[in-house]
Amino acid sequence: MSIEVAPLSHDHLDEAVALLEASTPFDLAARVAEEKLFGGAPAGPARAFGARRAGDLAGIVVTSGRWLRLFVVAPRHLGHGIGRALLDAAEADLRARGEARARTMDQPGNYLAPGIDERNAPTIEWFRRRGYAPVRRNTSLEIDLRDNPNVSAARARALAEAAAARGYQVRRASRADRAALRRTVAGAFSEGWAFEVDLALSTTPEGVHVAVAPDGTIAAFAAHDGNNRGLGWFGPAGTLPEHRGRGLGSALLVACLEDVRAAGHRTCVVSWIGPRAFYDRVAGVAGERHYVVLEKAL
Structure with a gap:
């Protein structure tokens, strides 16, 4: 039975959502399908x-830059060459656009997950057999928002007041902050983070909180729902080096978590983490997920 690989458009979104719903047990891909299939990235x-295969949409691959952002084969179509056909098409697309390497999933600015879930051992092994090698491991955390004494409007206010006593104003960012946020985040951190923060700033209410220094500059920021919008994911967040150790990160984290809780989410994912101890201390960690990132020279 022949396999046909062709570009997907928004006209195919309903089909894609149905496939993702049935094929991604570790991730809520169907709920962010449009963002993952068609959304941009730095x-x-x-x-x-x-x-x-036989007219059915059997698998999907999404490329962006050098990344395989999404790679899914429907369970009922496994073992029929769908994955091989998709990978061949994706690698041909990357080569045609001048990419020298292919990398799985952890695309800055727009990613379903920061790698392949390590529980998905068959998929990791499948990529390894096709020349991909592990190059990085990433971790995400889950914070319970139900009856968590660390996450409340009262605690957010108390932390903001403590920051104010040190001369900092902790507040929700507005669209008027867009240019200053972009300069700060891109200049001190990365373009990928600036991209996500810009997206979070376009939510209602704005999904970005900032700490403003006495001189009026942005000293720290934290965002949620820039990537995987609607799932209540936290990040990115950062404090400029000269302002660290003053409780700004704690105040901003709790402000964002309170937003996510108020939106009706029972948990919050902190993806691609840096210092785990910080999250454990400030909010409490309920669970972890671990991911493998693989690369291949084309």
Whole structure:
């Protein structure tokens, strides 16, 4: 039975959502399908391809920059060459655009997960057999927002008041802060973070909180729902070096978590973490997920 691989458009979104709903047990891909299939990233636009077998949409791959942002084969179509056809198409697309390497999933600015969940051992092994090698491991945390004494409007206010006593104003960012946020985040951290913060700033209410220094500059920031919008994910967040150790990160984290809790989420994912001890101390960690990132020279 022949396999046909062709570009996907918004006209195929309903089909793609149904496939993702049935095929991604570790992630809520169907709920962010449009963002993952067609959303941009600092590395460039997305290109989505679908594989059909007997007319059915059997698998999806999305490339952007050098990344395989999304790679999914429907369980009932496994073992029929769908994955191989999608990977061939994706690698051909990357080569045609001048990319020298292919990398799985951890695309700055727009990613479903920061790698392949380590529980998905068959997929990791499948990529290894096709020349991909592990190059990085990432961790995400889960924070319980139900009856968590660390996450409340009262605690957010108390932490903001403590920051104010040190001369900092902790507040929700507005669209008027967009240019200053972009300069600060891109200049001190990364373009990928600036991209996510900009997206979070476009939510209602704005999904970004800032700490403003006495001189009026942005000393720290934290965001949620820039990537995987609607899932209540936290990040990115950062404090400029000269302002660290003053409780700003704690105040901003709790402000964001309170937003996520108020939106009805029972948990919050802190993806691609840096210092775990900070999250454990400030909010309490309920669980972890671990990911493997693989690369291949093209």
